Amino acid sequence: MVSDAIIADNLWKSFIETRGFFKRKKSIVEALRGVSFRVHRGEVYGLLGPNGAGKTTTIKILSTLLLPDKGKALILGHDVVEEAEKVRRVIGVSLSVERGFFWKLTGYENLRYFGLLHGLHGDVLEERINYLFKILGLEELGARDKFYEDFSLGMKARLSIARALLHDPPVLILDEPTLGLDPASSRHIRELLVKLSREEDKTVLITSHNMFEVEMICDRVGIINKGRIIAEGTVQELKKIVIGSVPVVFVFHLKRDKSFVESFFSEILGSIGFVVELSEDYYRVRVLVRRGEEDVIVHRVLEKLRSVGGRVKEVRIEEPSLEDVFIKLTSGSGGG
Amino acid sequence: MSFLKQEYSMFLWVVRAELHAYFSWLRNNRLFAFMMLVWPYLFAFFMIGLGVLLGSLSVYAERMGVSNPLFYIIVASGVLVSSLNIMDTIVWSLVDYKWLGILPYIIVSPPGFRRVSVYGLTIPSIISGFISLTSILPAVLFLEGWLGCFKLFIILLIVYIGMLPLIGLGVFLASITLMLKEESFVSFLSPFMLLVSGVYYPLSVLPWFLRIIARIFPVTYVVEAVKLVSVLGYPDISRLLQIVGLLFILMIVYNLLFFPAVKRAEYFVKKKGVAV
Numbered sequence: 024m025v026s027d028a029i030i031a032d033n034l035w036k037s038f039i040e041t042r043g044f045f046k047r048k049k050s051i052v053e054a055l056r057g058v059s060f061r062v063h064r065g066e067v068y069g070l071l072g073p074n075g076a077g078k079t080t081t082i083k084i085l086s087t088l089l090l091p092d093k094g095k096a097l098i099l100g101h102d103v104v105e106e107a108e109k110v111r112r113v114i115g116v117s118l119s120v121e122r123g124f125f126w127k128l129t130g131y132e133n134l135r136y137f138g139l140l141h142g143l144h145g146d147v148l149e150e151r152i153n154y155l156f157k158i159l160g161l162e163e164l165g166a167r168d169k170f171y172e173d174f175s176l177g178m179k180a181r182l183s184i185a186r187a188l189l190h191d192p193p194v195l196i197l198d199e200p201t202l203g204l205d206p207a208s209s210r211h212i213r214e215l216l217v218k219l220s221r222e223e224d225k226t227v228l229i230t231s232h233n234m235f236e237v238e239m240i241c242d243r244v245g246i247i248n249k250g251r252i253i254a255e256g257t258v259q260e261l262k263k264i265v266i267g268s269v270p271v272v273f274v275f276h277l278k279r280d281k282s283f284v285e286s287f288f289s290e291i292l293g294s295i296g297f298v299v300e301l302s303e304d305y306y307r308v309r310v311l312v313r314r315g316e317e318d319v320i321v322h323r324v325l326e327k328l329r330s331v332g333g334r335v336k337e338v339r340i341e342e343p344s345l346e347d348v349f350i351k352l353t354s355g356s357g358g359g
Numbered sequence: 360m361s362f363l364k365q366e367y368s369m370f371l372w373v374v375r376a377e378l379h380a381y382f383s384w385l386r387n388n389r390l391f392a393f394m395m396l397v398w399p400y401l402f403a404f405f406m407i408g409l410g411v412l413l414g415s416l417s418v419y420a421e422r423m424g425v426s427n428p429l430f431y432i433i434v435a436s437g438v439l440v441s442s443l444n445i446m447d448t449i450v451w452s453l454v455d456y457k458w459l460g461i462l463p464y465i466i467v468s469p470p471g472f473r474r475v476s477v478y479g480l481t482i483p484s485i486i487s488g489f490i491s492l493t494s495i496l497p498a499v500l501f502l503e504g505w506l507g508c509f510k511l512f513i514i515l516l517i518v519y520i521g522m523l524p525l526i527g528l529g530v531f532l533a534s535i536t537l538m539l540k541e542e543s544f545v546s547f548l549s550p551f552m553l554l555v556s557g558v559y560y561p562l563s564v565l566p567w568f569l570r571i572i573a574r575i576f577p578v579t580y581v582v583e584a585v586k587l588v589s590v591l592g593y594p595d596i597s598r599l600l601q602i603v604g605l606l607f608i609l610m611i612v613y614n615l616l617f618f619p620a621v622k623r624a625e626y627f628v629k630k631k632g633v634a635v
């Protein structure tokens with residue numbers, strides 16, 4: 024009896040990129056450098072990491088779309104390389120949610136194509152499509168008779184998840200299922216995934232770089248960075264990593280680019296971890312400070328910011344979140 | 360036995376899916392469907408116009424060795440358009456699947472990449488070949504009556520036999536395009552086919568290397584068979600059978616070439632992570 028639905032054991036993958044026409048330059052990108060994790064049956068597991076961390080590469084290997092250079096992966100006991108056909112029967116896959124369908128076919132026609140390809144037909148297929156349109160809220164959005172090319176991103180994402188569910192697989196493998204969606208669509212998808220895991224005992228693996236989302240729906244989380252899993256556990260367990268630290272958030276306006284702000288802060292903060300985000304003219308910098316040192320750091324940052332002409336809008340102290348775990352693990356002093 | 364049964368049901372799944380996609384697509388793209396019907400006529404009028412410009416139709420008939428030039432030109436255009444459609448359908452479908460991002464979902468479907476590329480792409484090509492050829496039915500009826508229709512039926516059979524190696528060739532080329540990471544060169548295929556098929560002029564006008572290429576190109580034989588069938592009265596049956604035999608040989612050769620190519624293409628896609 025296998026209790027782990029997904030086992031990734033020391034997966035390695037590198038890509039060779041060739042560039043140039045006459046002088047062929049080769050460069051090697053090490054996408055995965057020994058990724059290992061396990062997802063229990065019926066669990067929602069989140070693979071969390073920044074751009075280029077290796078999330079999609081991991082997803083592709085697990086869904087038999089990409090061969091690993093080294094290592095092994097099993098889905099419900101079947102090897103993804105040796106027994107790809109068996110694996111394919113038990114997984115539902117969604118890659119990038121904004122493509123992967125025929126543009127000139129309607130939502131219904133598209134779903135029907137993939138249903139037929141999975142051996143469903145007749146009333147069984149009709150009922151399945153109706154059911155999926157209903158639970159994904161596609162019926163209300165009028166997706167049935169609309170061409171895919173006229174879909175909104177939210178509708179595309181929902182259709183992509185409907186396809187993954189067509190043959191009612193016990194394991195779902197979804198790459199950034201809510202990337203770029205509005206709050207309503209994201210919430211709908213998140214609630215559905217939790218429901219599928221609780222009520223139908225489906226195992227769900229999602230990737231994301233949205234900490235908030237992962238914190239909300241995942242039973243366990245693996246944090247991936249530069250091709251390695253750097254921490255794993257429940258959200259509560261992971262938050263223990265940042266006990267004794269306080270996140271301080273600076274919101275300000277500054278007429279300089281992001282890389283300037285990044286080097287500016289690392290000069291001020293030394294080995295203290297932080298992340299910089301830019302949204303609508305404002306920088307949002309989250310700094311993970313040791314408890315008791317808040318005042319000193321806030322004072323120092325404000326002073327320096329003023330000296331380069333920054334207009335500070337807000338400084339606030341927050342509750343530790345997954346984001347802080349990530350900052351701590353990837354900053355100079357943390358990591359490992 | 361159970362292997363055959365499984366293979367047969369997978370075949371059915373793919374056929375159902377591709378038929379559905381093809382007809383839905385045609386329904387949603389009526390202008391294209393209409394163009395498919397008139398295309399052979401456009402080709403034929405173009406060639407007749409050119410022919411009259413360079414000399415009379417009877418001179419053309421003599422040069423090409425056919426008895427009823429009008430009938431021949433229309434039928435040959437039908438054959439050519441359907442062959443072009445077949446190649447285009449096969450080669451572009453895989454490239455389309457790649458561009459649309461559908462390829463990964465085909466790979467993870469139970470029939471998988473290989474079955475969908477072989478069974479799946481056969482279906483639309485059979486249909487598009489059929490549509491192009493039946494579209495000339497009215498013209499054939501008008502020119503040669505029921506005998507013409509019977510000949511057209513024979514020609515359809517020959518086109519289908521000629522399609523067997525074309526499917527191999529098409530899937531082979533499609534596999535190569537996937538591996539090259541570059542697909543635009545496929546657009547040169549149709550004009551090239553037009554050039555070496557010998558539909559509108561005798562092959563002897565071509566330079567020697569194109570003649571060699573023409574000899575290993577199935578459409579050339581189909582065209583030759585069409586010429587045979589479009590004589591008045593009974594055609595030379597023994598030469599016809601010879602051509603059919605040759606097409607079967609080509610089918611075997613191309614399919615031996617293409618199975619390993621599709622396998623390699625699949626491996627390549629999975630190793631390099633292109634297209635998925």
Ligand SMILES: Nc1ncnc2c1ncn2[C@@H]1O[C@H](COP(=O)(O)OP(=O)(O)OP(=O)(O)O)[C@@H](O)[C@H]1O
Pocket residue numbers: 038039040052053054072073074075076077078079080081232631632633
């Ligand atoms: N087919 C490929 N050829 C070359 N390099 C690749 C290929 N696929 C991925 N990579 C590289 O591998 C690394 C990991 O990519 P991957 O797509 O797994 O990251 P990710 O975590 O999904 O990032 P994102 O959040 O941006 O989707 C990146 O540096 C990427 O450029």
Ligand SMILES: [Mg+2]
Pocket residue numbers: 078079080198
């Ligand atoms: Mg990704």
